[in-house]
Amino acid sequence: MDEPLLVADEIVAGYVTGVDVLRGCGAELGAGEIVGVIGPNGAGKSTLVKAMFGLLRVRTGSVRLRGEDVTNKPAHELVSRGIGYVPQRQNVFPTLTVEENLRMGTYLRPKQFASRTEFVEELFPLLAKRRQQKAGSMSGGERQMLAMGRALMMEPEVLLLDEPSAGLSPAYQDQVFARVKEINSTGVAIFMVEQNARRCLQICDRAYVLDQGTNAYTGTGTNLLHDEKVIELYLGTLARVR
Amino acid sequence: MRNFRLLVPLLAVLFVVLAPSVAAAQGDEVVTGPGFIDRALQSLLDGIQFGAIIAITAVGLSLVFGTTHLINFAHGELVTIGAVVAFFLNVGGLGLHIIPAALIAVVVGAVLGGLLQLGLWSPLRRRGTGMINMFIITIGLSLLLRHVVLVIFGTRPQSYREYDIQRAFDLGPVGITPRDLAIFSISLLVLLGVAFMLQKTRIGTAIRAVSSNRELAEASGIDVQRVVLVVWVLGGGLAALGGVFFGLTEIITWDMGFRLLLLMFAGIILGGLGSPYGAMVGSFVIGIVAQMSSLWFPIDLQNAWALLALILVLLIRPQGILGQRERVG
Numbered sequence: 001m002d003e004p005l006l007v008a009d010e011i012v013a014g015y016v017t018g019v020d021v022l023r024g025c026g027a028e029l030g031a032g033e034i035v036g037v038i039g040p041n042g043a044g045k046s047t048l049v050k051a052m053f054g055l056l057r058v059r060t061g062s063v064r065l066r067g068e069d070v071t072n073k074p075a076h077e078l079v080s081r082g083i084g085y086v087p088q089r090q091n092v093f094p095t096l097t098v099e100e101n102l103r104m105g106t107y108l109r110p111k112q113f114a115s116r117t118e119f120v121e122e123l124f125p126l127l128a129k130r131r132q133q134k135a136g137s138m139s140g141g142e143r144q145m146l147a148m149g150r151a152l153m154m155e156p157e158v159l160l161l162d163e164p165s166a167g168l169s170p171a172y173q174d175q176v177f178a179r180v181k182e183i184n185s186t187g188v189a190i191f192m193v194e195q196n197a198r199r200c201l202q203i204c205d206r207a208y209v210l211d212q213g214t215n216a217y218t219g220t221g222t223n224l225l226h227d228e229k230v231i232e233l234y235l236g237t238l239a240r241v242r
Numbered sequence: 243m244r245n246f247r248l249l250v251p252l253l254a255v256l257f258v259v260l261a262p263s264v265a266a267a268q269g270d271e272v273v274t275g276p277g278f279i280d281r282a283l284q285s286l287l288d289g290i291q292f293g294a295i296i297a298i299t300a301v302g303l304s305l306v307f308g309t310t311h312l313i314n315f316a317h318g319e320l321v322t323i324g325a326v327v328a329f330f331l332n333v334g335g336l337g338l339h340i341i342p343a344a345l346i347a348v349v350v351g352a353v354l355g356g357l358l359q360l361g362l363w364s365p366l367r368r369r370g371t372g373m374i375n376m377f378i379i380t381i382g383l384s385l386l387l388r389h390v391v392l393v394i395f396g397t398r399p400q401s402y403r404e405y406d407i408q409r410a411f412d413l414g415p416v417g418i419t420p421r422d423l424a425i426f427s428i429s430l431l432v433l434l435g436v437a438f439m440l441q442k443t444r445i446g447t448a449i450r451a452v453s454s455n456r457e458l459a460e461a462s463g464i465d466v467q468r469v470v471l472v473v474w475v476l477g478g479g480l481a482a483l484g485g486v487f488f489g490l491t492e493i494i495t496w497d498m499g500f501r502l503l504l505l506m507f508a509g510i511i512l513g514g515l516g517s518p519y520g521a522m523v524g525s526f527v528i529g530i531v532a533q534m535s536s537l538w539f540p541i542d543l544q545n546a547w548a549l550l551a552l553i554l555v556l557l558i559r560p561q562g563i564l565g566q567r568e569r570v571g
Binding site: 053055075090091105151 | 451
């Protein structure tokens with residue numbers, strides 16, 4: 001059987017020497033899938049994405065892309081191999097214009113700027129109207145659109161999203177989840193860490209529930225959404241009535 | 243908040259530099275009299291020239307701070323080394339004309355900047371050294387380099403062989419020597435060149451991107467380490483060029499860069515931290531205020547007035563002249 005597109009295997013990683021945030025957790029992302037990661041605060045969701053993207057050193061375990069070991073490769077190298085990443089906070093270049101932000105997205109392939117800008121602006125029409133606006137003056141929701149647009153400029157095969165709906169108004173949250181589905185429909189595999197567990201599970205093909213740096217539950221989005229233990233521990237009992 | 247990171251070292255230098263200045267100022271005569279407008283215009287011109295030299299050196303310091311958040315206290319020594327290397331090539335055994343000597347000094351400054359990044363700052367960062375520790379290391383490096391220059395160059399102020407004393411020609415009510423006009427013109431061209439590079443080239447936009455958000459720059463495919471190396475090379479070269487210009491307009495001394503450092507810091511804070519254009523504008527303001535203050539006050543206190551202007555501007559506009567506040571939410 002072919003190995004999935006992206007695999008994180010038995011990852012141990014942390015920020016401070018001697019303290020492991022991730023304690024052997026893992027995840028897999030197949031081509032064209034949407035995979036979600038949910039869990040309580042401090043479970044290590046964002047840490048897992050950072051470790052997979054080379055922004056945090058993996059102590060033990062491995063990250064493989066198309067079967068090739070890319071553990072601890074620098075992030076800029078992973079971008080050239082087809083992975084895009086949208087951080088949770090500080091996800092735009094505030095002192096650069098919208099156009100310059102998008103241009104940075106094609107830093108490694110400047111020639112595809114025009115064609116990719118067309119694609120991104122079709123997905124996020126707002127960006128076309130704000131090309132010369134400084135990103136630092138945009139609202140949180142607008143920045144999230146720009147951040148996703150920038151990450152798509154390199155035509156990635158995999159998009160890693162770190163809590164894309166965090167801090168956004170309900171209207172913008174709806175937009176974010178709709179855009180994630182739309183991006184996925186163009187063939188981009190999406191690995192999404194999300195604090196809005198219910199919404200995340202609704203759009204995911206599969207999901208992982210992390211707890212204290214380990215995999216607590218794994219399953220399809222629909223199954224986890226109706227799993228009694230997951231509802232009890234992570235979604236809240238109100239989720240039952242929805 | 244970023245302004246305050248630099249205010250502490252700034253106040254420390256302020257104390258060190260101003261203490262002797264205040265002492266020396268005792269008994270100085272304040273010049274007053276006729277032809278005040280002519281003298282004011284002359285001071286304004288001198289201030290613009292001085293500001294251009296501060297700007298050339300401050301841009302590098304600002305770019306290093308923007309891309310690495312390192313407050314490089316040793317930047318002044320790169321200025322001194324530029325001036326001193328050109329001096330030895332010009333007056334020493336080789337006897338080169340100051341123009342080729344200056345070009346070689348710029349290359350030496352650029353190489354030294356690059357070597358500092360590759361051999362010191364990059365390994366320290368990889369080992370997770372904190373910014374405060376690195377700031378203290380820049381102070382130690384500054385002391386070390388300054389005293390190496392002191393041992394090699396000596397304490398005696400020196401001048402370059404060419405363009406030492408020149409007759410000023412009149413431009414209406416003001417006068418300027420051909421040397422100062424050339425230095426000013428080259429400085430402006432260099433500053434415009436840096437601005438063009440930052441605004442219109444791929445590496446320039448990458449430098450601005452790294453200054454704006456280092457982690458996101460890496461996540462966008464930019465090799466941040468390479469960009470930072472370019473910034474150090476550029477900063478070292480510009481500092482050396484500024485050193486040669488400062489040595490040509492004033493004199494060459496073993497601590498000339500350190501004396502200029504306070505004004506560089508003032509320029510980049512006044513203009514808006516992290517903004518290279520702000521550093522340019524701020525440096526011109528500092529140069530003009532410093533020179534024009536001597537119309538009314540003792541020349542030894544000119545740095546104090548420049549710093550007073552800095553404090554006043556920051557009270558009104560805490561982000562500096564060109565600094566921008568970011569929208570929250």
